[in-house]
Amino acid sequence: MAQASLRFYGALNYFLSPRQREQTITHHFDWRASVKDMIESIGPPHTEIDLIVANGESIGFDTIVKDGDAIAVYADSDEAEIEPKQRLIPKVNGAPRFILDTHLGRLASYLRMLGYDTLYRNDYPDDELAQVSHDEKRILLTRDLGVLKRAIVEYGYYVRTTQPRQRLSEIHARYDLATFAKPYTRCMSCNGLLRDVAKSDIIAQLPEQVAASYDVFRQCLDCGKLYWKGSHTSRMQALLDDVLGL
């Protein structure tokens, strides 16, 4: 049986069993496999791999693994001291746009609060998540490794943490959310854009106490939801200060 040795670096160790982490793994195989399929059978999804080095050379996902290959796999290509490098994670130009799986509703609201175009439904089937991510070049954030391993998914990330604030912090660490943030410009419920509205135009829709206390309002162009600066926004602002330093 043929064998290859594989070593995973950085954040990719998260996807390995404890005894495989930070170790050179000997992998036996007796069928023709691309390096992408071999890596994904061990654990990490291709969407988090930026560089693969086989026998000292940077290779692509479709390269067929040969008997005796020594393969190093990096989440961050800057950690490898070789040239030239074939970077495997495609660049995102401008503000990243997202699509989130059904487990990440609160994170979706936070990303929208920051102004990021974020698709979320609590009933997206995997096929649709993968297809929309591919067609619209949206970063797929998910807690489902299987969907990230689908070949059509180019941009994706497995969310490790479980608390919504930690998740926001985790996504900020990966995608630098402060750079393109436009807080309070997008509806947290439906992802629609907000516009300023005059109080006199919407006063009939306001609870009495809100009408008496607030003067500045925004309304979602898509679903009509009204937003005003109240205790809700100060809690949100505290979260943004805390997590993003905005």
Ligand SMILES: [Zn+2]
């Ligand atoms: Zn809306």
